Amino acid sequence: MFNRLPIVCAIGLIPHLVIADVKREAIELSLEELINLKVQVATKTPEKSLSETPSVVTIITAEEIANSGARDLMDVLRLVPGFNLGLDVNNIVGIGVRGSWAHEGKILLLIDGVEMTERRFGNNPLGNHYPVAQIKRIEIIRGAGSVLYGGFAEFGVINIISKTVEELRGVQATVTYGRMEEATARQTVNIMAGETIGAAKFTAMGYLGRGRRSDGLYVDSNGDSLSLANSNELNPAFLNLGIEYKQLSSRLLVDNYRTTNRDLFGTIEPLTWQNDFQTVAWQTRYTQSLTDKLTLDNRVTLSHQDTWNQRVADEYQTRATVDRLSINLNPHYIFNAQFAVSSGVELFYDRNIDHSTESRSFSNYYNTTAFLEGAWQAAWGNLTLGARYDKHSDFGADLSPRIAYTKQFDKKWHIKLLYSGAYRSPTVENGYLNPDIKSEKTNIFETEMGYVFNKDIALTVNLFKINTKDTIVYDVIPNTITQTYFNAEQSGSQGIETELRLVKSWGYATLNYSYAIPTDSVSTYKAIDQQTGEEKDLNLAFPAHKLTLNGHFKLSPTWSFNPSWLLFSHRYGYARVDELGTPILYESPTTLLTNVFFRYQPNDTKNWEVGMGVYDVFAENMELIQPYNGGHSPLPITSREFLVQLQYQF
Numbered sequence: 157m158f159n160r161l162p163i164v165c166a167i168g169l170i171p172h173l174v175i176a177d178v179k180r181e182a183i184e185l186s187l188e189e190l191i192n193l194k195v196q197v198a199t200k201t202p203e204k205s206l207s208e209t210p211s212v213v214t215i216i217t218a219e220e221i222a223n224s225g226a227r228d229l230m231d232v233l234r235l236v237p238g239f240n241l242g243l244d245v246n247n248i249v250g251i252g253v254r255g256s257w258a259h260e261g262k263i264l265l266l267i268d269g270v271e272m273t274e275r276r277f278g279n280n281p282l283g284n285h286y287p288v289a290q291i292k293r294i295e296i297i298r299g300a301g302s303v304l305y306g307g308f309a310e311f312g313v314i315n316i317i318s319k320t321v322e323e324l325r326g327v328q329a330t331v332t333y334g335r336m337e338e339a340t341a342r343q344t345v346n347i348m349a350g351e352t353i354g355a356a357k358f359t360a361m362g363y364l365g366r367g368r369r370s371d372g373l374y375v376d377s378n379g380d381s382l383s384l385a386n387s388n389e390l391n392p393a394f395l396n397l398g399i400e401y402k403q404l405s406s407r408l409l410v411d412n413y414r415t416t417n418r419d420l421f422g423t424i425e426p427l428t429w430q431n432d433f434q435t436v437a438w439q440t441r442y443t444q445s446l447t448d449k450l451t452l453d454n455r456v457t458l459s460h461q462d463t464w465n466q467r468v469a470d471e472y473q474t475r476a477t478v479d480r481l482s483i484n485l486n487p488h489y490i491f492n493a494q495f496a497v498s499s500g501v502e503l504f505y506d507r508n509i510d511h512s513t514e515s516r517s518f519s520n521y522y523n524t525t526a527f528l529e530g531a532w533q534a535a536w537g538n539l540t541l542g543a544r545y546d547k548h549s550d551f552g553a554d555l556s557p558r559i560a561y562t563k564q565f566d567k568k569w570h571i572k573l574l575y576s577g578a579y580r581s582p583t584v585e586n587g588y589l590n591p592d593i594k595s596e597k598t599n600i601f602e603t604e605m606g607y608v609f610n611k612d613i614a615l616t617v618n619l620f621k622i623n624t625k626d627t628i629v630y631d632v633i634p635n636t637i638t639q640t641y642f643n644a645e646q647s648g649s650q651g652i653e654t655e656l657r658l659v660k661s662w663g664y665a666t667l668n669y670s671y672a673i674p675t676d677s678v679s680t681y682k683a684i685d686q687q688t689g690e691e692k693d694l695n696l697a698f699p700a701h702k703l704t705l706n707g708h709f710k711l712s713p714t715w716s717f718n719p720s721w722l723l724f725s726h727r728y729g730y731a732r733v734d735e736l737g738t739p740i741l742y743e744s745p746t747t748l749l750t751n752v753f754f755r756y757q758p759n760d761t762k763n764w765e766v767g768m769g770v771y772d773v774f775a776e777n778m779e780l781i782q783p784y785n786g787g788h789s790p791l792p793i794t795s796r797e798f799l800v801q802l803q804y805q806f
Contacts, residue, residue: 197295197315199540200304200486200498201531207570210531210540210560211301212604212618212653216294218319223708224718225753225769227334227342227799229286233314234722235704237653237670238298241282242697242783243791245632246431246466247369247388247417248281249780252698253298253311254620255649255672257681257783260630261580264301264308267316268398268407269455270437273308274463275478275506277630278583280314281433284390285413287363289330289346289803292319298653299620300576300600303544303558306502306525310578310598311622318396321357324350327806334799337775338371339385341797344392356401363394372777372792374419377733382424384792389416403443411435421632422788427468434462449491455484475511476518478584480504486527494534500527508584518584522549529558537563546579550587551595554579572604572618582641586628590641598624614657621675623648629678632786644678649695663708663716670702680784683728685741692728692741697783701725718753729781731789739785747776767801 194203198211206213214236226232233239233251240252242259250259261278264271273280294316301309327349334341344365351358369388375381395410413433418425437459445451458481465475486500502525508518529542542558556577564570578598586593604618627644651672658665674682674695683692694700703723710716724747730739753769772778772795779790 195295196317197297197301197313198304199529199531200488200500200527201496201529201540202490204531204538204562205564207564207606208538208562210538210558210562210572210574211576212298212572212574212602212620214294214296214298216291216296218292218323221288221291222767223716223753223755224706224720225751225755225767225799225801226288227332227769227771227797228282228284229288230282232288232294233282235668235706235720236296236298237655237668237702237704238651238672240698240702240724241780243780243788244279244281244782245419245421245786245788246429247390247415247419247791248279248431249283249369249793250279250281252783254622254651254670255674255695255698255700256311256622256647257695257697258311259783260628261308261583261586262311263314264305264312265314265316266305267396267409268318268439269441270407270409270439270457271308271459272409272411272435272437274433274435274461275480275583276461276463276476277585278308279464281413281415283369283415284342284344284365284367285392286316286411287344287346287361287392287394290318290348290361290363290396291316292323293317298618299574299602300558300578300598302578302580302598303527303529303542303556303576306544306546307580310580310596310624311600318359318361318398319348319350321350321352321359324348324359325805326350328803329806330801330803332799332801334367334797336368336371336385336795336797338383338795339368340366341371341794341799342367342390356399359396359398361394361396363392365393366391369794370792371795372779374424374789374791375731376419376422376424376789377731377739377787378423379732380424382418387416387418387428388791389414391415404440405442406440407438409435409437419788419791421786422782425468429473430467432462432465432467434465436460449489451488453484453486453488455482455486457482457484472512476584477509477511479507479509494532496531498527498529498531501525502527506584510588516588518588519550521584523547523581537561544579546581548581548595551581554595554597568608570604570606572602574600574602574604576600576602580628582628585639586641589639593628593641594626594643596624596626596628596643598622612659615654617652617654619650619652621648621650623676627678629680630784630786631680644680646676647678647681648675649673650675663710665705665707667705668703671700672698673700683741686738687734687740694728695783696728696730696785697781699725699727714756714758716755716757718755720751722749722751723747724749724778727781729790730785730787739787744779744781744790747778748774749776749778750774763806764802764804766803767799769797769799769801771797771799 195209198209297313301313348361367390371385393412439457482504506521510516540560606616627647655668727744750773782788
């Protein structure tokens with residue numbers, strides 16, 4: 157099943173500095189054009205500009221990705237303010253948002269409107285996974301999106317929009333090879349094609365590869381060591397097929413992601429474990445304008461997920477499937493230029509099957525949702541009011557509200573005042589491992605201010621405060637590999653995020669800074685000196701401060717130089733245990749990662765280009781820390797990596 161060839165792009169990003177990806181000669185948007193860019197992800201009423209959309213949003217385009225040389229989605233997300241990475245178990249890496257662990261069902265990943273977050277645990281495993289070469293644009297909500305999207309959108313939404321027929325213009329192929337100091341980092345190949353036949357548009361995109369998490373030395377809590385140069389593989393296979401015909405569109409996504417590991421729950425295992433994450437999803441969407449004011453947007457989605465399936469010595473240790481049928485009916489009505497309403501009904505049914513042992517059995521779920529949002533636009537500003545009502549068959553009902561006020565002043569200033577509620581029902585494994593588990597509820601308050609100094613420079617600043625009640629917490633029972641979930645009383649964080657953007661004729665640069673500290677924290681997440689009982693002011697794994705600087709410099713009409721720097725302040729984690737088996741807290745020092753990427757686009761032909769990059773130039777050899785007290789020592793990630801990428805347009 158997993159014959160692996162090389163592929164896809166090492167590519168990158170610069171959050172917010174948006175570049176239009178039209179044809180081969182990309183045109184950089186001015187700051188005024190950027191501020192007025194229409195955003196899809198944050199509202200279902202008519203799209204609003206980036207400065208007026210009712211959420212804190214980051215936009216990333218294909219040209220930004222190609223310029224900066226991001227190797228995978230991990231590289232993209234690490235440059236987004238407030239986003240960090242943490243280690244789970246079994247060589248799985250997930251997302252932390254604003255100082256909190258979001259990997260457990262608190263962030264939603266969409267590809268072309270199809271939910272890719274796995275529903276067994278609510279995870280989004282990262283590392284050489286999703287093909288960034290296929291991306292036209294990413295829109296990220298930094299904050300709650302549950303009123304629009306439901307459950308997993310509690311802390312944020314990552315909305316990936318794939319390239320269309322217009323961007324593909326025939327057949328494109330990209331081959332990437334990356335080499336760490338002691339092992340091959342990645343070999344990937346990406347092929348994309350688009351064709352228009354009459355009124356029908358067809359796209360086909362495929363991605364295949366092999367990779368490794370690291371070539372470093374993993375040392376477990378007992379002091380035993382393992383070289384990762386021949387272990388901890390990351391092997392993706394991804395297919396995206398789409399067709400559009402007038403108001404009807406249909407898309408098939410097939411994601412087959414395999415990882416291997418010997419670190420398991422922290423202790424080095426003698427045999428290699430294999431983890432499969434498989435999703436097959438088909439969605440059909442029909443939009444129709446019944447009048448010049450009333451539009452219907454209806455979707456039917458079928459998906460089959462076969463995730464977190466673990467095998468050792470070719471025998472399944474655990475295997476479960478989750479099948480979902482969902483129906484979305486969304487009418488939108490524009491009363492006039494000042495007022496519009498979006499509403500909807502969503503029904504889904506989940507069939508959950510455990511295949512590992514006869515002693516385990518899962519419940520089947522169904523959920524009914526009603527949604528309503530109104531948007532007013534006037535001289536005094538824009539007001540958005542919305543609410544979502546969910547009724548879950550096993551976990552009861554809840555109402556999630558939303559209110560947002562935005563205003564742009566004289567094309568210079570803008571302000572946002574935002575409040576969103578979020579509701580997340582437990583996943584199938586949450587409920588199986590703890591039948592008494594309850595849903596969690598989150599409230600997020602945000603404000604954003606932005607100022608355009610002149611045609612070249614703009615600044616945004618946002619403040620946030622997050623509070624979650626009945627937090628669903630993953631835990632591992634000490635000295636075992638037994639997993640469990642429980643509801644903690646309360647958790648939360650607060651902080652600030654800023655970004656300064658510069659656009660000039662020679663290129664662009666983005667400097668962003670984020671600061672987040674917990675206000676309430678679960679003991680499982682809190683950095684605690686277990687020997688003395690002293691509590692630190694941070695959660696495990698995540699820094700209070702993160703600073704990123706990204707640049708794109710045009711050295712000539714054909715060459716560009718794209719450096720990036722990522723500075724992480726100190727982090728806390730557990731690496732060893734004392735003579736009683738109690739974890740010992742340690743402090744990881746401040747870390748500066750430096751990456752450089754050169755892009756060559758010859759003038760004499762539009763058919764090919766080449767990219768060359770060096771990542772972690774000064775060999776900081778950063779480790780990822782487990783964001784909870786689960787017994788896993790820090791895991792090394794990619795050391796200094798040299799990468800070559802070739803793209804050809806047929």
